[in-house]
Amino acid sequence: MALPAPLNTALRAAAMLFFVVVVAACSRSSNDAVGLTGAGNLGPGGGAPGSQQEFIVTVGDRVFFETDSSSLTSEAMATLDKQAAWLNQYQNYRILIEGHADERGTREYNIALGARRASVVVNYLTSKGVNGGRITSQSFGKERPVAICNDISCWSQNRRAVTVVQ
Amino acid sequence: MTLLTRRSALKLGLAGSALLATSQMTMAQLRIVVEGANFQPLPIAIPDFASSDPNFGREIADIVRNNLRRSGLFLPLDPASLPVQVGDVNGTPDFNVWRTANVDALVMGSVERGGQISSSVRVWDTQQAAQVVGKSYNTDPNSARRIAHIVSDAIYEQLAGGTGYFDTRVIYTAESGPKANRTRRLAIMDQDGANVQYLTDGSTMALTPRFAPNGDLVTYMNFADGNPQVYLLQLSSGQQQRLANVGAMTFAPRFSPDGGTVAFSVEQGGATNLYAISTGGGSPVQLTSGAAIDTGPSYSPDGSRIVFESDRGGSPQIYMMGAGGGNAQRISFGQGSYSTPVWSPKGDLIAFTRQSGGQFHIGVMAPDGSGERLLYSSFHAEGPTWAPNGRVIMFFQDPGGNDGPRLMSVDIWGRNPLTIATETYASDPSWSNLRS
DSSP, rough: OOOOOOOOOOHHHHHHHHHHHHHHHHHHHHSSTTTHHHHHHGGGGGGGTHHHHIIIIISSEEEEEOOTOOOOOOHHHHHHHHHEEEEHHTTTOOOOEEEESSSSSSSSHHHHHHHHHHHHHHHHHHHHHHGGGGEEEEEESSSOOSSSSSSSHHHHHHHEEEEEEE | OOOOHHHHHHHHHHOGGGGGGOOOOEEEHHHHHTTTOOOOOEEEOOBBBBSSSHHHHHHHHHHHHHHHHHHSEEEEEEGGSSSOBBBOOOSSSOOHHHHHTOOOEEEEEEEEEEESSEEEEEEEEEEEEEEEEEEEEEETTTTTTHHHHHHHHHHHHHHHHOOSSSEEEEEEEEEEEEEGGGGEEEEEEEESOOOOEEEEESOEEEEEEOTTSSSSEEEEEOOOSOOOEEEEEEEETTOOOOOOOOEEEEEEEETHHHEEEEEEEEEEETEEEEEETTOOOOEEEOOOOOSEEEEEEEETTTSSSEEEETTTTTOOOEEEEEEOOOOOEOOOOOOSEEEEEETHHHHHOOEEEETTEEEEEEEOOTTTSOOEEEEEEEEEEEEEETTTTTTTTEEEEEEOTTOOOEEEEEEEESOOOEEESSEEEEEEEOOOOOOO
């Protein structure tokens, strides 16, 4: 059996674009409705209502963690609240939560840390009414970074849990 | 200094405190070696091995020279500088010629390829005009490099004491492709990097292979089922199977010293605990409980205890418990975090990865946590494994960015850091026992 398919190339590109928007939005104000204003700027890239692309671009498919932490930040909870609302509206999707760690840890510990982060997101979404039977989770440890560099700003993008709707 | 003195220095220094009660001079030698200061590798002359195929004789001698040089304990002299270019195992060397050339230790070898490969070797102490090793070996005709490793081990054992480690293999994770989507597959090679074979095709990620004591069975982490799961792989047959069906995810496996049990981590609902299971099947036995991450279990050589890492106190640290679980005691107390503890096959030390000061370090400590020494530090270094004689550690280091990991070795005194050349990026080394 093959690995669960990661985001396809187009979605991945959209996700990266969304990153830029999120970072810009965060720098302007803290708990702004992150992504919503940015999505407007993306025009058709926002995706049709109920589409995977809408989830990735408009709702936001990922949350970030502090170093060695699996606690949800206020920004992360805001994103997960929007994810839960969307997932409760569009109940036909199955949900995979991917847990990831940055490269500043050892391999086996980071596999466990990725699982712990995924578990925290699963628990939060189910607490917001998402049916746990729709959700599976997987840890990738530090093996699938999205940002490649040697500094803290970059590692912070890799400490993430990604909600994949499929 | 005579060869005998140097040889004694090597042997005594490496043998440890059991031989302390000798002369003042050897005590001084002992201290020098253990502290790593003023240590001088033993110069040794190894002419090409005599053979009806001179190229073959040179090839075998090159492997022996390379092994001994890479150990850091020997300094093989330039073969072109030697008074005799090709070995002679039948006669007695002209000791005066060798003494004049400042050679104290001399290896004379021969090798022939027939139905089997046969090799004979004699090691001479030119100062004492005495033979210190005389051995003959046969191997199957496809094992030319192995006979060179076996000869190397014989020389090492006589001159440096303890057991050798050259006739061994390393199983590791071969990595290729861009960092964000890297292919990771299992590979195996001789300890010096020769004879690489790839064991998995890379279609699913494979990580952290560990040898069983018999060198034929391997346990590793396989992502074929989605979440990583522990698998057993038999090298001789190529057959493999999942080890256990417990929890959401199983990983971080390691064999017990008798090979009959695998200790590993089980993740369920974000909590990771340690379990053990017989390789013959049966139910997994839970060894730790709680909401923390407990991983990286490694058995003591007598099988009675397990050292592991846990973040139950906040950051990852090293803990010790009985092999049946329960009553774990923390043994690491330095600044930063500690992970990947691995018990030395001699039982005297535990190797680990430590993160502190923005760096990664490979180090060793006694099983009670005392006497910590850091052997190698860099931007990222991780995952020690022991040579079977307990004197050399292999691990991987990664310069970061878009670059990838490479295997390295260092001795337990922090001397002689070496990169092991591999054709791909490489991580997660596991060192086999001496082959039989």
